[in-house]
């Protein structure tokens with residue numbers, strides 16, 4: 001149940017979104033369940049070995065900074081397992097800061113099957129990628145490129161050949177992609193986070209001053225990219 005104030009705010013947002021025809025189907029509903037939604041994985045915390053405590057602080061800090069700027073749009077942190085350490089850290093820290101749980105929550109599931117397997121409609125998903133934006137390599141990057149099919153690689157290449165760490169790039173998904181038709185995903189936002197794994201390029205050698213700065217930049221670029229789609 002929403003407060004009167006929230007409802008009023010949502011209807012204002014809705015009028016704005018309806019001026020943009022491509023957003024009409026998601027923007028014209030007052031129900032938050034149909035609100036523009038970004039699903040994102042925890043950037044850098046698996047293959048890139050970034051410290052989970054530090055990452056969870058940064059996720060909550062950045063969500064708090066952006067969640068109200070995004071109107072009725074929602075942010076959802078996703079991980080594969082019920083026992084995900086990063087999800088429980090973030091849940092606890094977000095609750096401490098009283099972040100609105102209708103606008104930001106965590107969700108257990110495969111980011112490429114959120115609608116078909118979890119009933120959660122997310123029109124935008126984020127990818128924790130590599131600097132070459134190459135399919136494969138394991139983790140969420142391999143899962144998203146594989147589920148989206150070859151058109152994602154083509155659409156990504158059309159935007160850029162590489163990404164520097166702390167940056168994100170918004171890629172509209174061609175409607176022929178199975179992620180578009182089956183899951184309702186219209187955009188993928190690739191993000192390159194800081195790397196603490198010596199076996200991967202550009203390792204920061206445990207420099208968490210640099211690492212935290214880059215992870216903050218990565219979430220800012222991601223949420224700015226999402227805001228540019230919602231607008």
Ligand code: AR6
Pocket residue numbers: 041042043044045046047048049078079080086109110111112128129130136137138139140141142143193200
């Ligand atoms: N659905 C939801 N969450 C997932 C999925 C999925 N299908 N797969 C993994 N996660 P990672 P990084 C979670 O390693 O640390 C790649 O090889 C995972 O549990 O994918 O930024 C790239 O090419 C974790 O919480 O990304 C890069 O080289 C989060 O997603 C490198 O890994 C991120 O884990 C990037 O490493």
